[in-house]
Amino acid sequence: MLTAENLTKKYGDHIALNALNLTIKKGEIFALLGQNGAGKTTTINLFLGFIPPSSGTLEINHISVTENPQETKKYVAYIPETVMLYPNLTGLENLKFFSALAGFRYSNGELTYFLTKAGLQTKAHDQHLGGYSKGMRQKVGIAIAIAKQAKVLLLDEPTSGLDPKASNEFSQILKELSADGTAILMATHDIFRAREVATHIGIMKQGNLVTIIEAAKISANELENMYLQTV
Structure with missing residues (x-):
């Protein structure tokens, strides 16, 4: 589902990502570990088409x-550190709006099902x-991905x-999506959560996928x- 071959991103003389080779298959969860500036977010942004590769x-x-960036976006959902949603809309209204943007029209019953599957309490x-916690907003983001x-x-x-x-609830949802065949790439600092949820773990240092x-x-x-010895 996701492949990178010799993927490189440079900013002038600075190499943000150096010749990355990576394959993530259907149903796999790949966690990228590394310090700030290691290349994790650069990798995500390249797959999203937010920035062009240097080579x-x-x-x-x-x-x-x-x-074909517009074509690949049809297959992708993105959940950043802070999910950007409309605070003046309800969870259901946000899901309906973003589903429509992606070209999907659902009944309220279907939207409710997606939110429930993502772990958001019915109430x-x-x-x-505006009154949601970060965890609740993340669940709406997951529901959008499902929809x-x-x-x-x-x-x-x-x-x-x-x-x-x-965090544990979020991990369980990712495992369920993985079981449904979703390929997942996750950049994180959370070593123990990565070990718990991922099928594969990569450690990055200074733009290189070391292991x-x-x-x-x-x-x-x-x-x-291993992480402490690497970084």
């Missing part, structure tokens, strides 16, 4: 992001976003600022030690 190629669902569906029928989910620090309960680990083959403590 190399990247594809979503076998379609070039560089050559919150008709409350204005959009996204095959790829890109996440930038999705659990930052969430309390342990909300890739199968999450099931390493403990959280081993991952932490």
